[in-house]
Amino acid sequence: MTTLAKDSPRKYGLGDKNGFGIVAATTIYEGSAIGLSAGYARPLQAGDRFVGFADHYVENPGGAGAVNVTVSKRGEIQLPIANLAITDVGFPVYASDDDTFTLTATGNSYIGKVIRFESAGVGMVAFDTTNLGTLTALTDNSGGAANTTLEACGTAVTGVDGVGSNAASKADVDARLTSIKNNFADLAAAVNALIALAK
Known part of the structure; x- marks a missing residue:
């Protein structure tokens, strides 16, 4: 079954x-990374959604x-990226303001991925704002230390009150708990890496 029974001209992007x-009383320069603040465009600030x-x-x-400001919402762009090395191709790129780009995710806005190394501190970045999802990085409160390898947690032990004849058993349990915390830290790091790649 169809519903459209006549020509219906549409507006296309x-x-x-x-x-x-644009936000009130603001100047935007050509080439500026643009973020949204309460739905209006502005020179990007760390944490803004990049558009x-x-x-x-x-x-x-x-x-x-x-x-209004017109923006390029996807393409490839050459950017200065702090400490970019030839081995960083494929890494996600973030912005801390409208002209400062970094490989550091914390507190910054996702821009795209390095597709080519140009020179020290300069790379070609593929960006596509239509692929930005709603994935949010995990906050790791496990207290563990990630080392990219899940650790064996050992065998179960009995007697965990930590006194008398059970003191050694408590030490064994503490060691196993540390391994579990480390595993959670490794899993959180892996999930966050996947989230960065999915954006």
């Missing part, structure tokens, strides 16, 4: 482009949304 109203790179200079002297 601009392919790899998008547009957003693309500004195509042109634009100034909004008025209220929020009075002027």
Whole structure:
């Protein structure tokens, strides 16, 4: 069964482009990484959702949304990336502001992935804002130390009050608990790596 019974002209987007109203009293420069604040575009600040790179200079002297900015929402772009090395191809890239790019995820905004090393501290990055999901990194409160290898937790022990003849058994249990905490830390690190790759 169909519902459309007549021509229905639609509004189409601009392919790899998008547009957003700008926050009040803000200037955006061409090439700036753009983030959203309460739905309005601004030069990206750490933690903003990244929505693309500004195509042109634009100034909004008025209220929020009075002027729009056009952004490229996907493509490949050459960026300065702090401490980028030739072995970092494939790594996720983050931004701490509109022109500062890093391989450090904590507190920063996901931009894309390194696809080519250009020179020390400079790389080509593939970005695609349409693939940003809602995945959130895990906070590891296990207290363990990740080392990329899950540890054997040993055999079960009895007598865990830690006194008298049971003191040695308590030490064994403590050692096993440490291994369990380390395993949780390893799992959290692996899940967070997958989350970064899925964005």
